[in-house]
Structure formats: C-alpha cells, structure tokens
Amino acid sequence: xxxxxxxxxxxxxxxxxxxxxxxxxxxxxxxxxxxxxxxxxxxxxxxxxxxxxxxxxxxxxxxxxxxxxxxxxxxxxxxxxxxxxxxxxxxxxxxxxxxxxxxxxxxxxxxxxxxxxxxxxxxxxxxxxxxxxxxxxxxxxxxxxxxxxxxxxxxxxxxxxxxxxxxxxxxxxxxxxxxxxxxxxxxxxxxxxxxxxxxxxxxxxxxxxxxxxxxxxxxxxxxxxxxxxxxxxxxxxxxxxxxxxxxxxxxxxxxxxxxxxxxxxxxxxxxxxxxxxxxxxxxxxxxxxxxxxxxxxxxxxxxxxxxxxxxxxxxxxxxxxxxxxxxxxxxxxxxxx
Ligand code: C2E
Ligand code: CA
Ligand code: CA
Numbered sequence: 001x002x003x004x005x006x007x008x009x010x011x012x013x014x015x016x017x018x019x020x021x022x023x024x025x026x027x028x029x030x031x032x033x034x035x036x037x038x039x040x041x042x043x044x045x046x047x048x049x050x051x052x053x054x055x056x057x058x059x060x061x062x063x064x065x066x067x068x069x070x071x072x073x074x075x076x077x078x079x080x081x082x083x084x085x086x087x088x089x090x091x092x093x094x095x096x097x098x099x100x101x102x103x104x105x106x107x108x109x110x111x112x113x114x115x116x117x118x119x120x121x122x123x124x125x126x127x128x129x130x131x132x133x134x135x136x137x138x139x140x141x142x143x144x145x146x147x148x149x150x151x152x153x154x155x156x157x158x159x160x161x162x163x164x165x166x167x168x169x170x171x172x173x174x175x176x177x178x179x180x181x182x183x184x185x186x187x188x189x190x191x192x193x194x195x196x197x198x199x200x201x202x203x204x205x206x207x208x209x210x211x212x213x214x215x216x217x218x219x220x221x222x223x224x225x226x227x228x229x230x231x232x233x234x235x236x237x238x239x240x241x242x243x244x245x246x247x248x249x250x251x252x253x254x255x256x257x258x259x260x261x262x263x264x265x266x267x268x269x270x271x272x273x274x275x276x277x278x279x280x281x282x283x284x285x286x287x288x289x290x291x292x293x294x295x296x297x298x299x300x301x302x303x304x305x306x307x308x309x310x311x312x313x314x315x316x317x318x319x320x321x322x323x324x325x326x327x328x329x330x331x332x333x334x335x336x337x
Contacts, residue, residue: 001203005032006040024048034129058134060086061127064114065139087117089140091147092310095318096162096281096303099295105318106301107160107194110148111310112140128166137166142178149186149193155319162194162224167201173208176215183221191220194245199231202241213241224281228269238276246273250284250304256293263297270298 007029011021028043035041064086093108114122131137145163152161169175183190195216201209213223224245225237229252237243248269255262266282273280282294285304294302 003038005029005037007032007043008040009043030133054130054133057127058130058136060116061114061131061136061140062134064089065136065143068143085117087115089114089143090312091144091151092312093151093161093316094303094310095308095316096160096301097307099299099302103291103302103307105159105307107162107192108152108155108316108319109162109196109303109310110144110151110164112144113310132166132168137168138172141166141169142182145179145182146186149182149188151313152192153186153188157192159319160192160194160222161188162196164196164226165201167198170197170201170209170212173212176212179216179221180219189220190216191222194222194224196224196226196247198226199228199234199237202237203232203234210241217242217244227283229265235272238272238278243278245279245281245301247281247283247303248299250282253282253284253290253294253304254286256290263293266294266299267297274298 007025007027009021009024009028024043027047028041031047032039032041041047068089090113092111092113094111095105095108097103098106112124112128114127116122128137128140131140141163148161148163152159155161172178179193179195180190183193217223222244223241224247225243226247227249228246230249238246246269248266252262252265256266270280279300280298281301281303282290282299283303285291285294285302285306287306290304291302291306
C-alpha cells in the first residue's frame with residue numbers, strides 16, 4: 001500500500017531561489033504528514049516557526065541522548081564541561097491488570113518522559129515524532145528498552161514489561177539481535193518482555209519485518225499489537241505475524257455505556273482473539289463500570305487511569321514486595337549503576 005503527502009509552495013511568494021522554494025515545500029510537506037498523511041498543505045510562514053522549534057527540540061534531544069549514553073557507558077562526564085543541560089529522559093510505568101481473580105497486576109507498560117530543564121515534564125507526543133524525524137528513535141528506543149528490562153528483573157517472575165517500538169526501529173535488519181543483547185545484559189527472560197507494535201509497522205508487508213518478528217518470537221519475546229481498531233485492523237496481520245496480544249484502543253473503551261457500538265466492537269475483537277489464542281488488553285479503563293463491562297466481555301487484561309496512571313519506577317507500589325523480598329534496593333529509573 002503506497003500513499004502520498006504533498007507540500008505546496010507558490011513562487012514567488014515563498015522565495016526566489018531553488019533552495020528556498022524546496023525548503024518551503026518541504027516544510028509544507030512535513031505539516032501534511034503531521035496532519036495524518038494522505039493530505040496536502042500550502043506553505044505559510046507560521047509553519048516555518050514550528051519547524052525551527054522542532055529543530056531546536058531535536059538538537060536538545062540529541063544532547064540528552066548523548067549524555068545518557070555517556071553516563072551509563074563509563075566514567076561520568078567532565079564536571080567542568082559547560083555544555084547546556086536540557087534535562088534527562090525518564091521511564092514511567094503503567095500497570096496492566098488481569099481481568100480475572102481480583103485484578104492483580106500482570107505487568108506494566110514503559111512510557112517515556114522527558115524531564116526538560118526549561119520546559120517541564122514533556123510527554124512522548126511532543127518529542128517522539130521529532131525523534132523519528134531526526135533519526136534519534138533507535139537510540140531513544142534502546143535506552144527505554146534497557147531501562148525497562150533492568151527494572152522488570154526486580155519484579156515478580158510472573159509479570160511482564162511492555163515496551164513501545166516505532167516502525168523505524170523494526171526496519172533495522174538486526175533489531176532482534178539487538179533486543180537479545182539487551183535481554184542478556186539485563187538477565188530478563190525473553191518471555192517477560194512484550195514489544196508493542198502498531199499496525200503501520202506491518203503494512204509495509206516487508207519480509208524483513210516478518211523475519212525479525214519470527215526471530216523475536218522464536219526466543220519467547222511476546223509481540224503485541226497496539227491501538228488495535230484505529231488503523232487498518234487487518235485480520236491477515238493477526239494470522240501472518242503470529243501476534244500474542246491485541247491492545248484494544250481506548251477510543252472504543254470510552255464508547256462503553258453510550259449509544260455507540262463500543263460494546264459490539266470490543267465483543268467482536270475479543271471473540272476473534274480468543275479463537276485465535278490471542279490475549280486482549282483493553283486500554284484507557286477509567287471507571288469501575290468500564291472495568292466490569294470489559295471483564296464481562298472477556299478481555300484478558302485491563303489498563304487505565306482507574307487502576308493507575310503512569311508513574312516513576314520508585315512509585316510503582318504493587319511490585320515493591322518482590323523487590324524487598326529479594327533484598328534488592330529500589331532504585332529510581334536512570335540511577336541504576
Ligand atoms: P500508547 O502506547 O497507546 O500508550 C498509552 C497512552 O495512553 C499513554 O500516554 C498513557 O498515559 C495514556 N493512558 C493510559 N491510560 C489512560 C486512561 O485511562 N485515560 C487516558 N485518557 N489516557 C490513558 P503517553 O504516556 O502520553 O504516551 C503516548 C504515546 O507515546 C504512547 O501511546 C506510545 O505510542 C508513545 N510512546 C510512549 N513511550 C514510548 C517509547 O518509549 N517509544 C515509542 N516508540 N513510543 C512511545
Ligand atoms: Ca503502547
Ligand atoms: Ca495504545
């Protein structure tokens with residue numbers, strides 16, 4: 001499936017030399033892509049301001065990632081260095097709960113945050129697209145993976161940690177080997193790691209992606225399909241890629257109790273998944289009513305603010321007992337030696 005986005009600029013309004021004209025068209029193209037792809041945009045100077053802001057953020061993120069890599073790889077950086085400080089990345093965790101038997105936590109999803117020294121706490125929506133655009137998503141993704149695997153080692157043996165993976169990461173032919181290296185380094189059994197992909201990773205119908213996923217699954221890494229129902233929701237993906245779990249998007253969960261067809265859609269996804277032996281997590285569970293309804297529909301797991309918001313590792317109370325039982329210190333994410 002091939003799509004197109006178009007950026008348009010009008011000569012001579014936007015410039016008179018070829019470099020400027022191409023740059024303006026490129027800015028408009030970026031806006032078109034950000035607007036959801038398959039669209040066109042006409043360049044306006046207000047877009048350019050946005051681009052500058054993104055470029056600044058991209059450079060700051062590059063600095064933060066370089067600093068993080070240096071501090072975990074060896075000796076601390078030179079204290080007299082006068083490099084500007086743009087804060088640091090942190091991993092927050094949101095628990096996932098079994099729908100049966102008292103809603104015990106079955107695992108947690110790692111969700112990255114950027115504690116920016118000037119801009120405050122940034123959520124991923126404001127910097128993941130910048131990381132993807134700027135070729136930084138691999139470094140960022142592996143940093144999160146490493147942090148998450150280290151953290152999960154100290155949780156009970158029957159829990160998992162879920163880590164989000166961007167389409168660009170999955171396109172790396174040796175992605176699976178890199179994941180195995182992180183697992184080995186941390187000591188986390190592969191079956192306790194779940195990688196969350198979106199369907200856009202799969203639509204390219206790329207045989208490399210297929211073999212990467214096959215290789216990951218052959219060692220026991222779990223594969224889950226995020227935001228199910230919002231994209232192509234193509235049933236052949238479920239068959240071809242041997243998915244372990246579907247995450248039902250919260251837009252369906254929020255329809256429960258309204259006149260819309262939320263219950264019918266979720267019921268259908270759950271029935272299909274059950275027949276295929278696939279687990280189902282409902283996302284965005286905010287009320288007791290939704291929790292009970294989703295459990296009755298047969299979802300295997302539930303996740304949402306009703307149980308817990310994403311929290312820093314040190315506040316992840318429900319896995320604490322296992323940590324102290326093992327005589328391990330609770331360390332804040334990022335402070336692990
Ligand atoms: P996602 O994977 O769908 O993650 C779920 C998002 O929904 C999280 O937003 C979470 O805070 C929010 N959420 C959870 N429960 C509820 C609820 O009950 N109600 C509402 N209204 N929201 C809820 P967050 O942390 O802002 O993350 C946004 C997205 O950023 C994630 O969506 C994921 O696609 C991406 N992301 C986060 N961390 C990473 C990462 O390390 N790598 C990559 N590639 N993407 C990431
Ligand atoms: Ca996710
Ligand atoms: Ca999701």
